[in-house]
Amino acid sequence: MPAPEWPASLPQVFQSNGFRMTTLDNRIFSRNEVGPPNVRPRASGRYRNVTGRMLFTAAQRDTFWDFYYDDLASGSLSFDLPDPYDPEVEVIRVRYSKDGPPSEETDGADNWFIAMSLDVMP
Amino acid sequence: MRTISLSTRQALNAQETSAIPIFLFTIDHESLAEVIRLSTDPTERLQDYPEIYGTTSRGNDFTFMPINMILPDDEDQTPPSFRVSFDNVLRDLIPTIRSISTPPSVTVEMVMASDPDTVETEWPNFDMVNVEYDANTVTVDLVIDSLVHEPYPYGTFTPSGFGGLF
Numbered sequence: 001m002p003a004p005e006w007p008a009s010l011p012q013v014f015q016s017n018g019f020r021m022t023t024l025d026n027r028i029f030s031r032n033e034v035g036p037p038n039v040r041p042r043a044s045g046r047y048r049n050v051t052g053r054m055l056f057t058a059a060q061r062d063t064f065w066d067f068y069y070d071d072l073a074s075g076s077l078s079f080d081l082p083d084p085y086d087p088e089v090e091v092i093r094v095r096y097s098k099d100g101p102p103s104e105e106t107d108g109a110d111n112w113f114i115a116m117s118l119d120v121m122p
Numbered sequence: 123m124r125t126i127s128l129s130t131r132q133a134l135n136a137q138e139t140s141a142i143p144i145f146l147f148t149i150d151h152e153s154l155a156e157v158i159r160l161s162t163d164p165t166e167r168l169q170d171y172p173e174i175y176g177t178t179s180r181g182n183d184f185t186f187m188p189i190n191m192i193l194p195d196d197e198d199q200t201p202p203s204f205r206v207s208f209d210n211v212l213r214d215l216i217p218t219i220r221s222i223s224t225p226p227s228v229t230v231e232m233v234m235a236s237d238p239d240t241v242e243t244e245w246p247n248f249d250m251v252n253v254e255y256d257a258n259t260v261t262v263d264l265v266i267d268s269l270v271h272e273p274y275p276y277g278t279f280t281p282s283g284f285g286g287l288f
Contacts, residue, residue, distance in 0.1 A: 038137050078173060
């Protein structure tokens, strides 16, 4: 069973304003009585978080929420998203993080900004 | 004395290292349809969607599950025992544990992420006892059936059985 894909009719890139890609700390430190702590990776894999917002039209906004609630079971399921750094070539598997569901705001015209926080699956 | 490879021993004692130790659990019981294999590391994606992470070692897939454990001591006079806590995320373990009435056998092996097919050390054939669970975690003890506490010999001359001797 393939993973849901980010709809092609929706924006494929994040707004540069506010975009952030964070690498989650995967290190474990073992303290010694004296001197610096020992350090090693806690687990395999790369753990990253993507935070940003996209600009939607009103029609796209409806499509997005249908995708979120119906295809992703209210954000519980992972999906394939165009890579923020290379959206035309690469795809990354992401899932909405426990930071919270997407939030939206509008400027009164047909512009809807939806902010979201995603965990990139290793 | 447990023997582990020189490279692993160097990594465990190093001030900084890229080595990642992985603990593999193999849970077996006669009433289980399949052996349960668990890993402490999401080494690779075993299934693309829905995602299942785990470790492949010697041809077997060990499913990743967040596990906390206390390793056994190396005491001469005390049988070794683990205290292991599994995250009860999928709720799969509880129905399985409740379906069996005798302790399942558990083998714990340590491998390195860089070479998952080589077992550095193992603790074979422990019994899973004292299972406690709630919505978040399943906590078990892994013990060796200690025969040192069994009475020997089987038969003894006691006043209750051989009154004429006393």
